[in-house]
Amino acid sequence: MHTMAEAGSDFGTLSEPFRRELLAYCYRMLGSVHEAEEVVQDVFLDAWRAYDRFEGRSSLRTWLYRITARACFKALERGRRRPLPADLGAPESDPQARLVERTPEIPWLQPIPDFLFAAAPIDPATVVVERQTMRLALVGALQQLPPRQRAVLILRDVLQWRTAEVAELLEMTTAAVNSALQRARAQVPLSEDNLTEPVEPQQRALLDRYAKAFETADVDQLVAVLTEDARWEMPPIATWFEGRDTIVAFLARQTRTIGPAKLVAISANGQPAFAVYARDQDGTYQPHALHVLTITPNGITRIVAFHGATLFPLFGL
Structure with a gap:
């Protein structure tokens, strides 16, 4: 019979390897790094307290996921879905339009630093899949699904669990799992989100030109790297723009949004992605926004510029 201390020590050693993937699951479910970290912390505490009753009928990983799934559902009962600006309405066609800021009670989707979810690369193919299934657009699309459909889609199509395993985990019938999966796939087709990225030298050149455009307030550089149908979003501002010409016209009249600035490359x-520091009137550089970029061989197709300094500490900035 284990003592409480021995059980706690065993639990810590055996459970720690699952922390990153459980955080990634919670983030996909909740759309918030802060909420995901809180849930995972509570899950590990609850699991540690109950570990002496863990009978090993399922694997420790499955047991932890069961506790985590319940905790996410509970969190979603009291929370509201987290959108991006493009989820709320049509783009603004007038680059000189007044910017609309949503009320504070509407929470926005948050970006997540790669170092929080990316494990040490073992299989390059696995790393690619992991990155693709954490993309901002995909996590945003998941937030539009009802919680149970969201969980089924993540477990089946992202984590590749079998239907029977998902049914047991979520306390559903296999028929209910298949039905939920079918409805979720119709709204969020994961297969269509496998974005083709440019080869490394081309991507590096695009990123360098993007950084230079903002650091030197060079609008022409920005024109050169954006695709014709590019999107520009700025949470917590609900107004967003679509189309290279509209975006450039908007940015050209923004004194703080485009340069002079300092950009720090992040992921x-x-x-x-880039952390953007804008120069103040007294010449000092202050945290301004985090830009998360979607890049294709044709150029940069989407920029989500998370305005404000609140997310900077999350990225160790």
């Missing part, structure tokens, strides 16, 4: 949601 979020498996995508290239």
Whole structure:
């Protein structure tokens, strides 16, 4: 018979390898890094307390996922879905339109630093899949699904669990799992989100030109790297723009949004990103926004610029 201390020590050693993947699951479910971290912390505490009753009928991983799934459902009962600006309405066609900021009670989808979910690369193919299934657009689309459909889609199509395993985990029938999966796939087709990225030298060149455009307030550089149908979003501002010409016209009249600035390369949601520091009137650089970029061989197709300094500490900035 284990003592409480021995059980706790065993639990810590055996459960720690699952922490990153459970955080990734919670983030996909909740759309918030802060909420995901809180849930995982509570899950590990609850699991540690109940570990002496764990009978080993399922694997420890399955047992932890069962506790985590319940905790996410509970969190979603009191929370509201987290959108991106493009989820709320049509783009603004007038680059000189007044910007609309949503009320504070509407929470926005948050980006997640890669170092929080990306494990040490073992299989390159697995790493690619992991990055693709954490993309900002995909996590945003997941937030539109009812919680149970969201959980089924993540477990079946992202984590590749079998139908019977998902049914047992979520306390559903296999028929209910298949039905929920069919409805979820119709709304969020994961197969269509396998974005083709440019080869490394081309991607590096695009990112360098993007950074230079903002650091030197060079609008022409920005024109050169954006695709014709590019999107520009700025949570917590609900107004967003679509189309290279509209975006450039908007940015050209923004004194703080485009340069002079300093950009620090980071990575979020498996995508290239930048921390943007804008220069104040007294010449000092202050945290301004985090830009998460979607890049294709044709150029940069989407920029989500998370305005404000609140997310900077999350990225160790």
